[in-house]
Amino acid sequence: RKEVEQDPGPFNVPEGATVAFNCTYSNSASQSFFWYRQDCRKEPKLLMSVYSSGNEDGRFTAQLNRASQYISLLIRDSKLSDSATYLCAVNSGGYQKVTFGTGTKLQVIP
Amino acid sequence: DAGVIQSPRHEVTEMGQEVTLRCKPISGHNSLFWYRQTMMRGLELLIYFNNNVPIDDSGMPEDRFSAKMPNASFSTLKIQPSEPRDSAVYFCASSFFGTSQYNEQFFGPGTRLTVL
Numbered sequence: 465r466k467e468v469e470q471d472p473g474p475f476n477v478p479e480g481a482t483v484a485f486n487c488t489y490s491n492s493a494s495q496s497f498f499w500y501r502q503d504c505r506k507e508p509k510l511l512m513s514v515y516s517s518g519n520e521d522g523r524f525t526a527q528l529n530r531a532s533q534y535i536s537l538l539i540r541d542s543k544l545s546d547s548a549t550y551l552c553a554v555n556s557g558g559y560q561k562v563t564f565g566t567g568t569k570l571q572v573i574p
Numbered sequence: 575d576a577g578v579i580q581s582p583r584h585e586v587t588e589m590g591q592e593v594t595l596r597c598k599p600i601s602g603h604n605s606l607f608w609y610r611q612t613m614m615r616g617l618e619l620l621i622y623f624n625n626n627v628p629i630d631d632s633g634m635p636e637d638r639f640s641a642k643m644p645n646a647s648f649s650t651l652k653i654q655p656s657e658p659r660d661s662a663v664y665f666c667a668s669s670f671f672g673t674s675q676y677n678e679q680f681f682g683p684g685t686r687l688t689v690l
Contacts, residue, residue: 510678566617
């Protein structure tokens with residue numbers, strides 16, 4: 465089993481829709497979780513950290529489910545500009561080193 | 575505020591040549607990471623430094639790859655000799671490692687390497 469797994473997609477959703485992605489991780493000792501966004505031919509950019517209690521930033525909500533070992537990202541009221549690949553990252557071996565998933569591609573359609 | 579700076583942005587070279595990639599981390603950050611991204615393997619950690627000291631180089635594919643961090647504001651990743659399978663985007667990232675469990679990494683724009 466891979467350390468961090470994501471559904472590669474693509475997820476094709478209409479503007480205004482709500483979409484959710486999951487990311488599963490194998491190391492039950494993991495403590496730090498992140499969502500990054502990567503546009504085509506660009507670098508990954510931090511979208512949000514995922515805290516134990518869950519957190520929200522505008523239209524984006526991140527949650528952690530320790531029992532089932534996954535994190536989720538919910539995007540409400542999708543915009544065309546949300547089209548990108550979303551990478552999850554989970555710490556592996558201390559708090560510095562993280563392992564990235566291969567990403568989930570989102571395409572928001574007019 | 576300057577982010578992570580990488581150079582060159584694009585590199586095209588011939589098999590067997592030496593390639594040197596450069597990175598300047600965000601000022602004040604004490605951790606630096608080198609990643610490689612390909613379609614097949616995604617984003618892979620090659621090596622990371624803390625306070626200029628290499629901590630984990632288990633991701634370095636083979637002896638052809640080497641990385642140095644002579645000071646807090648500069649790092650290099652060298653491939654010698656280069657091979658076509660080294661073609662990828664190489665990212666440098668930096669973070670501040672302190673007492674928090676959350677050490678967000680910030681990425682540079684990457685170097686797109688093509689080895690012919």
